[in-house]
Amino acid sequence: MKKLLPWVSAVLLLSNAQAQDKQYTMAQAHSHNDYERATPFYAAAALNFGSIEADIHLQNGVLYVAHDSRDIDPFRTFEALYLQPVIRQFALYKGKPYADGSPLQLLIDLKTEGTPTLQALQTLLTPYKQYFDRKANPNAVKIVLSGNLPPMSDWQKFDQIFYFDGRPDSTYPASVKDRVAMISVSFDHYSRWNGKGTMIPSELQKVKAVIDQVHQLGFPFRFWGAPSTKSCYFKLMDLGADWIGTDYPSELYDVMHNTATTTVSNLPVHNVYTPTYASDATNIKSKNVILMIGDGTGLAQQFAGYTANKGALNLFLMKQLGLSKTQSVDNYHTDSAAGGTAISSGHKTNNGVIGQDNTYVAVPVIPELLAPKGIKSGVIVTEEITGATPASFYGHTRSRDSVATLAHQLLKSNIQLAVGGGKEQLDAELRESLTSSGVIFYDNLDTWNTGKNERTMVILSDKVVTTMRNGRGNYLTTALRKALQQLSKGKGFFLMVEGSRIDNGGHSNDLDYLVREMLDFDEAIGEALKFADADKQTTVIVTADHETSGLALMDGEISKGWLRGHFATNDHTGIPVMVFAYGPNSQLFRGVYENNEIFRKILACYGK
Incomplete structure (x- = not known):
């Protein structure tokens, strides 16, 4: 056949065509x-x-x-x-x-x-x-x-x-x-497209027409000389x-x-909440702060959710924007332990380290600093409660893998409320300690009584706190709603809410997995914004500990909620992550800064 021009293979943007039902192997x-x-x-x-x-x-x-x-x-x-x-x-x-x-x-x-x-x-x-x-x-x-x-x-x-x-x-x-x-024919008889960007409509029509013509005659179709790019492969399949x-x-x-x-494609679509902006970027002292961390969530992950939700995200209605640089002390790309610790303590540290600086000295974290002021703290996650991100707000250990140590540190911490999975990992000694220490323990979200003001641990089975694809349902928004009911009685609160499994979707290079988790996280963001508007003294911050997978968005159609992506890696990257803020003092989160600056900005919201 005629030689193909040596077009460089790259991550490119496609023009849109309806994705075909035909399954390619x-x-x-x-x-x-x-x-x-x-x-x-x-x-x-x-x-x-x-x-x-x-x-x-x-x-x-x-x-x-x-x-x-x-x-x-x-x-x-x-x-x-x-x-x-x-x-x-x-x-x-x-x-x-x-x-x-x-x-x-x-x-x-x-x-x-x-x-x-x-x-x-x-x-x-x-x-x-x-x-x-x-x-x-x-x-x-x-x-x-x-x-x-x-x-x-x-x-x-x-x-x-x-x-x-x-x-x-x-x-x-x-x-x-x-x-x-x-039936085969040269691609350049119908188009001069080089596989980058989009085919012009008139050429696209010619290309589609010849494929349809051959199919009507009952023959399989092939182009020779078509660009060897990912965009072209997808387009020909479409x-x-x-x-x-x-x-x-x-x-x-x-x-x-x-x-x-x-x-x-065809994921469930949720409605978004329209904020009032009445208290947004005002200078009044914040009584409450809700910090929402999308684990492994970069801008591409967020826009993937926006596309799948047909052009709407609660997140994108937040007007105060910043950019967080996530590098750890010992690595260009951080992990959740070092990333979480930077946010929770204001100290950058080594990967794998929780609640300690890079010399392995324990440093105070936000709940420990707020407790003497009578401000309660809580964490809600969609993974085990001893995961690296939640542990960064109560634990102090050299290794994020010290699960048993972290579980006992949670019990002794200043965390007033903890909600997450990992019931199966709780040993008998810890269960007894929970009871003897006066902590109210629930292993069922429905039986959780938010009217009580005591320390509460809602530790559910991993079968309940599973992936969205496996049926987690509205666990996160329900947990958030109940947590706000319980914590809002008093002098104020700090609540960290993690969309934990967005990161897992990135590590798995599974876009459907990732987007389902992103959409669930966004529904929780809407719940937080709604509370902030009603309360008028609550600041909501949404960010990530790091980006995972180097996701590139190759093609999509927002009105139809479908998209196609490409993953550069199954690991974390050094890409900076967005910071969105809403409510009193949200203007503090504008700009470009190191991730540990988020810690100081959170304390500044409380007037500290």
């Missing part, structure tokens, strides 16, 4: 000009590509693989690079080209005169017909011929193992129609092309293999 992946790979055949076969392309030249009775005749090399024959590897595949996988039974076709482009070249190919393959005869063996490799084809009237003269690559401007009589495996070609097999594999976890 590696069976629809085509390795264009495969012989130019460092390891022809095997690079694509290792990824279970459904189609592999080889251009062949007949020279002195030998079939060579090359794009141009000047590239012919005596060691690069069709037999060595493709026939023998196919035979090895069948030996390795017990009569199949792939272990899982996936199909394989070889698209062979005849570069020299069609009839003699095909005759030479037929002679070469006749002793090995068992590997290519699909009528005798359903697992056989399908051979599709392209390029300089013999006249259509001669097709029936050749073995039935050979199928042909048609063209959209040709007519195929019934006598040969079943030998046409697909338009329903049957084969997706690439010059970069591993890149297309990443797209095909991960589409299910990088696409979001």
Whole structure:
């Protein structure tokens, strides 16, 4: 086929088209000009590509693989690079080209005169017909011929193992129609798009029209010469092309293999609360502060939620904006322990450390500083109550993994209210200590009596405080509502609320998981804003401890609530995170600053 221009593969923006219902697998992946790979055949076969392309030249009775005749090399024959590897595949996988039974076709482009070249190919393959005869063996490799084809009237003269690559401007009589495996055409006949940005509407219409035309004739469709970019792969899938070609097999594999976890659509949509802004950015002393931490949540995660919720987020109605730099003392990208400690204590520290500075000396955290003033503190999380973020507001340990130590530190802490999962991790000694110390313990959200003013631990089963996808439901908003009822009696409160599992979605590189958690977190944000408006003395701050996954938003349609993303990593990144604030003193959170400055700004809200 014609050589593709070497467009750089990158994370690009697409134009929108409706996502197709067709499910794509590696069976629809085509390795264009495969012989130019460092390891022809095997690079694509290792990824279970459904189609592999080889251009062949007949020279002195030998079939060579090359794009141009000047590239012919005596060691690069069709037999060595493709026939023998196919035979090895069948030996390795017990009569199949792939272990899982996936199909394989070889698209062979005849570069020299069609009839003699095909005759030479037929002679070469006749002793090995068992590997290519699909009528005798359903697992056989399908051979599709392209390029300089013999006249259509001669097709029936050749073995039935050979199928042909048609063209959209040709007519195929019934006598040969079943030998046409697909219809292919050059992409640049319809568009000059380079795979970046969007196709112009007139070209998009032409591209869609030719695909639809071929499908109406009953044939599978393929473009050659289409840009080898992720944006183009997605676009061709959106338009329903049957084969997706690439010059970069591993890149297309990443797209095909991960589409299910990088696409979001049809999620439940929630209404947003419209703030009054009556007390926003005023200078009155804050009685209460609600700090909401979306674990691992960067701006891309937030906008993904906005898109999935069809253009609305409670978060985006907050007007006071800042940017937090999250680096820890010993790492460019922090973790939840060091990130949480910076916010809770004002001290940057090493990754993994909770409530201690980078010399491992315990430092006071916000609840400990507010307790002598009669201000109560609480934490609500969507993970275990001993997780790194909540622990940063009551614990002091070198290691975030010291779960038993953190559980006992929680009991002895200044935390008036703790709500989260991890009931299964509470040992018998700790349960007895809870009872003997006068702490009211609940293991059911419904039985929690907010009318009591004593220290309260609502520690639920991990089966309850699970993921949104697994049925957590309205746990977070319900817990927040009940916590506000309980804590609002008195001189004031500090409440940390964590959307803990947004981070898990990033680590899993699962966009649907991540967005469901983000939307749940945003519903809780709406509940907090509503309380702040009614109370008029409450400041709401929403931020993150760090960003996770380097999420890029590739495409989407806000009005329909669907989007597609790409993850750069399954780890944390050093990307700064947003700070949103609402209510009295929210203007303090404007600007760009280190994450430990949030601590000082929170205390300033209380007039400290």
